[in-house]
Amino acid sequence: MKSLHNLADNLPLMELSQEKDVTVYGMKMDHREIEHGDIFFCVPGFTVDGHNFAEDAVKNGAAALVTDRWLNVSVPVLKVPDVRRAMALLSAVFYEHPSSDMHLIGVTGTNGKTSVTHFIEQMLAKLKINTGIIGTMYTKYNEKIIPSKNTTPESLILQQLLAEMRDADTDTVAMEVSSHSLANGRIHGTQFNTAIFTNLSQDHLDYHVTMKDYARAKSLLFAQLGSSFNRNPQAVSIINIDDEYADIMMEASAAPVITYGMTDNAMIRAENVRLTPTGSVFKFSAQGITKEVSLKLPGRFSVYNALAAAAALYVRGYEWEKLLPLLSDLTGVSGRFEPVMSNASVHVIVDYAHTPDSLQNVLETIKDLAEKKIYVVVGCGGDRDKTKRPVMAGIAERYADFVYLTSDNPRTEDPALILDEMAAGVEGSAYEVIEDRKEAIYKAVMQAGPEDVILIAGKGHETYQEIGKERFDFNDKAVAEQALKEWK
Numbered sequence: 001m002k003s004l005h006n007l008a009d010n011l012p013l014m015e016l017s018q019e020k021d022v023t024v025y026g027m028k029m030d031h032r033e034i035e036h037g038d039i040f041f042c043v044p045g046f047t048v049d050g051h052n053f054a055e056d057a058v059k060n061g062a063a064a065l066v067t068d069r070w071l072n073v074s075v076p077v078l079k080v081p082d083v084r085r086a087m088a089l090l091s092a093v094f095y096e097h098p099s100s101d102m103h104l105i106g107v108t109g110t111n112g113k114t115s116v117t118h119f120i121e122q123m124l125a126k127l128k129i130n131t132g133i134i135g136t137m138y139t140k141y142n143e144k145i146i147p148s149k150n151t152t153p154e155s156l157i158l159q160q161l162l163a164e165m166r167d168a169d170t171d172t173v174a175m176e177v178s179s180h181s182l183a184n185g186r187i188h189g190t191q192f193n194t195a196i197f198t199n200l201s202q203d204h205l206d207y208h209v210t211m212k213d214y215a216r217a218k219s220l221l222f223a224q225l226g227s228s229f230n231r232n233p234q235a236v237s238i239i240n241i242d243d244e245y246a247d248i249m250m251e252a253s254a255a256p257v258i259t260y261g262m263t264d265n266a267m268i269r270a271e272n273v274r275l276t277p278t279g280s281v282f283k284f285s286a287q288g289i290t291k292e293v294s295l296k297l298p299g300r301f302s303v304y305n306a307l308a309a310a311a312a313l314y315v316r317g318y319e320w321e322k323l324l325p326l327l328s329d330l331t332g333v334s335g336r337f338e339p340v341m342s343n344a345s346v347h348v349i350v351d352y353a354h355t356p357d358s359l360q361n362v363l364e365t366i367k368d369l370a371e372k373k374i375y376v377v378v379g380c381g382g383d384r385d386k387t388k389r390p391v392m393a394g395i396a397e398r399y400a401d402f403v404y405l406t407s408d409n410p411r412t413e414d415p416a417l418i419l420d421e422m423a424a425g426v427e428g429s430a431y432e433v434i435e436d437r438k439e440a441i442y443k444a445v446m447q448a449g450p451e452d453v454i455l456i457a458g459k460g461h462e463t464y465q466e467i468g469k470e471r472f473d474f475n476d477k478a479v480a481e482q483a484l485k486e487w488k
């Protein structure tokens with residue numbers, strides 16, 4: 001519970017429609033969720049303008065509105081230049097800056113965010129540190145799991161979750177920070193101790209339009225770190241120096257930078273990386289310390305993710321001697337290079353690769369390990385970057401003996417048209433289009449021979465398929481398990 005005037009004092013350039021103060025009991029951005037005494041934020045959205053719901057919000061009991069224009073309503077209106085950013089700041093104030101009461105690690109980049117946050121959590125759990133996670137799969141702290149709608153929640157949900165974590169004595173939170181959230185100001189008012197950059201490659205060009213815009217959005221995490229806004233003098237940026245966009249992140253960083261990678265100029269390095277059938281072995285090197293490390297995780301990309309997680313723990317205050325042994329115990333994350341267990345001798349791997357770069361990385365790893373044929377079942381999501389469709393199909397063709405192009409989450413697009421766009425990227429004829437994902441998985445399994453490998457890409461841990469505006473139960477792993485039972 002807060003006074004509107006006290007809240008408003010935190011916003012530069014705000015104007016109030018009336019002198020009357022009111023008590024604010026909660027904050028909402030959807031008028032259908034308003035309860036008596038809430039502030040309603042009129043967010044100009046991508047599909048609809050929240051200002052259209054102002055009157056209904058008042059009818060539902062809103063005590064005040066935050067808007068970007070004057071509206072004629074009976075309750076006080078707080079006019080601001082940018083409603084989303086004002087919402088982020090006021091949510092942080094309303095919940096009394098929960099992020100400043102914990103060690104908060106933000107992870108951004110096209111691929112690897114979910115993996116890195118989970119690796120940090122696994123290592124800190126071994127050190128008996130109470131750690132929370134916010135990301136694509138869920139928000140998780142103590143034994144509680146709250147399913148996610150977005151990878152990075154809207155600011156008022158984010159601050160509420162952080163406040164719950166603070167109240168549950170969560171010490172450290174590892175959080176995925178998406179480019180959408182940065183561009184939308186969802187993390188304004190959130191104080192990070194550490195920001196990690198994994199990598200940048202093509203995705204979300206529907207939203208950001210060019211790679212430069214996309215990189216600029218990602219760099220905001222580093223620009224906001226340790227700045228006057230996020231007052232944390234201890235803040236550190238951790239950057240994958242091998243990525244071609246590393247310079248942009250380093251230049252943007254308002255905090256000192258630690259680099260990691262496999263090249264000589266990385267401060268934290270993996271040298272002489274050797275991939276093995278069960279993972280990898282490499283020589284870890286940082287600040288004069290060298291140590292042979294083995295990982296039970298697939299591919300070179302996992303080495304990068306492990307280095308990022310180790311760097312975060314170093315910044316958290318742990319000595320290398322203490323944290324390096326924890327790397328060998330890291331285990332895979334659900335839906336990320338996850339083998340499907342069965343009695344059949346066909347190897348099926350479910351992976352969340354939904355970008356060209358991640359698909360290529362995963363297939364390179366499979367190519368190194370596979371002794372027989374490789375099959376790929378892959379689709380691309382609807383209402384998302386269309387330009388990645390032919391590219392992903394082309395990558396699948398390059399590595400596989402045969403490709404099944406199928407639906408991912410078509411959402412409101414025509415699945416057949418998405419598949420046409422994918423097929424345009426295939427040059428040869430070793431592919432088939434099967435719109436129904438279950439049918440495609442079954443067909444791939446049924447025609448595979450002993451020791452062949454099937455990659456089912458794109459949906460990883462997802463337990464639904466979104467067709468139109470509806471979500472139907474669907475789980476790649478469960479479908480593959482069933483198909484494998486029928487394989488002979």
Ligand SMILES: CC(=O)N[C@H]1[C@@H](OP(=O)(O)OP(=O)(O)OC[C@H]2O[C@@H](n3ccc(=O)[nH]c3=O)[C@H](O)[C@@H]2O)O[C@H](CO)[C@@H](O)[C@@H]1O[C@H](C)C(=O)N[C@@H](C)C(=O)N[C@H](CCC(=O)O)C(=O)O
Pocket residue numbers: 029030031032043044045046047048049050053149150151152153154178179180181184
């Ligand atoms: C592009 C984007 O970020 N969209 C988000 C945005 O939607 P929007 O701006 O279109 O909202 P809108 O539907 O126009 O509505 C505008 C306002 O009116 C309100 N409203 C609307 C209808 C109504 O009857 N009453 C009402 O009050 C809405 O609550 C909202 O405040 O605000 C919504 C409300 O919070 C979000 O759910 C929605 O995320 C959707 C689900 C989404 O798909 N987002 C994706 C693109 C996204 O953000 N992805 C990244 C991960 C990307 C990655 O790295 O892989 C993420 O962080 O999740």
Ligand SMILES: Nc1ncnc2c1ncn2[C@@H]1O[C@H](COP(=O)(O)OP(=O)(O)OP(=O)(O)O)[C@@H](O)[C@H]1O
Pocket residue numbers: 109110111112113114115116136151176198199301302304305335336337351352353354357358359361362460
């Ligand atoms: N460091 C990496 N570099 C390239 N590809 C990676 C890396 N880490 C994971 N991948 C691949 O990308 C897929 C997605 O990984 P992960 O879920 O960790 O990424 P994310 O950044 O959280 O994705 P999202 O944007 O959907 O939240 C994995 O299934 C794997 O195929």
Ligand SMILES: N[C@H](CCC[C@H](N)C(=O)O)C(=O)O
Pocket residue numbers: 151354380381382384408409458459462
């Ligand atoms: N965070 C990503 C997830 C994509 C997962 C894929 N299965 C799809 O639906 O495109 C996005 O919203 O673009």
Ligand SMILES: [Mg+2]
Pocket residue numbers: 113114115135136137151176
């Ligand atoms: Mg993720």
